Amino acid sequence: MINKKWLGILVLLFAMLLAVSACTGDDTGSSNEESNEESGNEDGAEEVAGEKTLIFGRGADSIQLDPSKVTDGESIYVTNQIYDTLVRYEEDSTEVKPALATEWTPSEDGLTWTFKLRDDVTFHDGNDFTAEDVVFNFERWATSAEYIYYGYMFGASEEDLGGIIESVEATSDYEVTFTLSEPNAPFLQTLAMPPFGIASPKAVEEHGEDYFKNPVGTGPFVFSEWVPDDSITVTKNNDYFGDAAKVDKVIFRTIPDNGARFMELQSGSIDMMTGLNPQDIQTVDADESLQNIERPSMNISYMAMNTDKEGPLAEKAVRQAINLAIDKEKLVSLYEGIGKPAKNPLPPSLWGYNDDIEDYGYDVEKAKELLAEAGYADGFDITLNTFSNPRPYMPQPKVSAQAIQEMLKEVNINVEVIESDWDTHLSLTENGEHDMAFLGWTGDNGDPDNFLYVLLDKDNAKMGSAGNIAFYKSDEVHDLLKAAQTEMDQEKRTELYLEAQELIHEDAPWFPIAHTTPPIAANSKVVDYVPHSTGSEPFNMLDIQE
Incomplete structure (x- = not known):
């Protein structure tokens, strides 16, 4: 007969094995919804066991997850996964390409910009994305000086909350027109910045002052959980209109000390980290299980x-x-x-x-x-x-x-x-x-x-x-x-x-x-990761290979 002490230990060991399996994945490294359908697995057990989870170590917690209110990189790292902007940057430059908008036309005098929008996008809460949602977000940002980036980029002030944007109008369900008070040379590039990610109006209204910790966007990952000063978890958006994420879950772990964070990377407890001590770069380079990835300097x-x-x-x-x-x-x-x-x-x-x-x-x-x-x-x-x-x-x-x-x-x-x-x-x-x-x-x-x-x-x-x-x-x-x-x-x-x-x-x-040129250290199993010069990027293109 097994006594209670040994029974408790066995249960604990079994739980730990399950946790490790969930974090590192199985040998195949693939267990998405599509592969389960092909294998005829109905109970979903293999999907959980083979789930790909990326654990990202960073030096500080996010301040909040309403990107229009923050300037810190730790917040933007996370919000970049949850939200989309009207346009986005190319993977390796700040050249602009379509995102929620498919095309755009400026007037000759630079005072009017018309954007045609995608008609196949839904927010994480199930609501369809339309031009009215763009209007809602820009009007929200123009109502208060607390939306810091709007003020920085569009010249808004407490006396003139709208700044150079005189109006934003939904000219059809999938077309929106901006009217400016003066030409603005960086306007299009500015719209690609993470602070101008489009939030679900329903979620903003439902959560009110608590929206910053209940974010809802259209991005490649869906917000799941925030444990303050510990971790933030996002999960794959299976209905994403763009390139589907290759990992099922991303956990952003807060580990304030650089050295402690690096030890966790070496032990395999995390997969990637920022804030690598410069003196540890040689250690990474000498370890075949790790890789040093340099972010372009800007x-x-x-x-x-x-x-x-x-x-x-x-x-x-x-x-x-x-x-x-x-x-x-x-x-x-x-x-x-x-x-x-x-x-x-x-x-x-x-x-x-x-x-x-x-x-x-x-x-x-x-x-x-x-x-x-x-x-x-x-x-x-x-x-x-x-x-x-x-x-x-x-x-x-x-x-x-x-x-x-x-x-x-x-x-x-x-x-x-x-x-x-x-x-x-x-x-x-x-x-x-x-x-x-x-x-x-x-x-x-x-x-x-x-x-x-x-x-x-x-x-x-x-x-x-x-x-x-x-x-x-x-x-x-x-x-x-x-x-x-x-x-x-x-x-x-x-x-x-x-x-x-x-x-x-x-x-x-x-x-x-x-x-x-900030170093990013990662497990060598992390592939297809391209760091952007702006300091953060969506993680839908990277993968973990066994």
């Missing part, structure tokens, strides 16, 4: 200086001195090969990049001279806010902050490093509660406007929702950036952006740090 890490606060940072000479007092080459060496020093807000991969600008360089004596001229020969005390979780553009934020702290001691600037979790850090910087702060940006649409206007225009220096966390408010730069938005000729736009970068460099609201 990003910037920087230290913003709050120009809106009374005190030393309000002085241009002080900001220039700080740029001179930091040894950028030494700082970027902490990236261990995945970062290159930055001198502009734009990454060099984008058109409009001003390569003629000469970086400040490292010159402690010149920094001391500027500080003395500004009345700060004896230095001052200041804070530097950083985040605890690694980001694609900054793999070791605390170590980087401590390095700057030591360097600025040489010019009598005493820095207090304040470390916060990611959500808290975003909140305090958007509200201007910092002196200096680390942040970064991965481009959304391949247009210079997405960096310069979003991150450094006075329109986006609003307390509570600032993308411009330096709170830099240059009228000259603003005029150049607005002119570039309405100019449809790319050569003329380039000239405007070149000039804007010169002014920004002179005013020094930032200390630009690095552009990175």
Whole structure:
């Protein structure tokens, strides 16, 4: 007779075996609905046993799953699986191709855009997708300043919530027309950005303020479960109009520590991870069971200086001195090969990049001279806010902050490093509660406007929702950036952006740090994964092969 103790152990072991089977799949690696029909399996047991599950490890939890309200990559990674946009980017570029819209026609003056829509799409809640749903979403985004990206990209404000979009009209069941108040050169590329994923109106109305944790879209995966600070699960959308997902389930696991996350990858507990420590890249390369996949670089890490606060940072000479007092080459060496020093807000991969600008360089004596001229020969005390979780553009934020702290001691600037979790850090910087702060940006649409206007225009220096966390408010730069938005000729736009970068460099609201090629480590069984330069991508094309 088996006693209760051994019976309990046997039950536990059996449960663990089932869990491993569900996570890794069987030897065939294929058990979708179609294969079950072919085999005549009616009870579905083999489908569960052979289910393909991708477990994706990341450094922080999502903030929320209503993409129009967030700017963090951890949220967008998930929402990219759940929602579709009117148009989407090509797999390996920011060129635009059809998605929910099949074709589009701009008017000659650029003020009207007409989109023809697919007529075979349903939301995850079973409702048909029509032009009225597009109207609903754009009107929703234009009702409140809390829809941050709408404001960033379409110039909306509390005084003018619609921004440049004057109206969105359903001209038939499957045709929608946008009327703009002025031409907008990046308009089409902007519509492909994840924040403009189309949500089910019924779900938005049903869940109200809780919609952010009950997302319903039309994408290749359906939201299943969110366990805060632990995991988010999405499952394959069997009715997807596009390329059907090859895996049945994706679990986004939150594992804050880079080293712990890497150990889970090595043990097989997860299949992919971001935030690989640079020193672990060689370990991945030497392990045949793993692979290192580089994301194309379209990003910037920087230290913003709050120009809106009374005190030393309000002085241009002080900001220039700080740029001179930091040894950028030494700082970027902490990236261990995945970062290159930055001198502009734009990454060099984008058109409009001003390569003629000469970086400040490292010159402690010149920094001391500027500080003395500004009345700060004896230095001052200041804070530097950083985040605890690694980001694609900054793999070791605390170590980087401590390095700057030591360097600025040489010019009598005493820095207090304040470390916060990611959500808290975003909140305090958007509200201007910092002196200096680390942040970064991965481009959304391949247009210079997405960096310069979003991150450094006075329109986006609003307390509570600032993308411009330096709170830099240059009228000259603003005029150049607005002119570039309405100019449809790319050569003329380039000239405007070149000039804007010169002014920004002179005013020094930032200390630009690095552009990175973020590594993504994965089990070698993960195939057909193509990382996008925008920082995230739908997972319907990747597969797991045994």
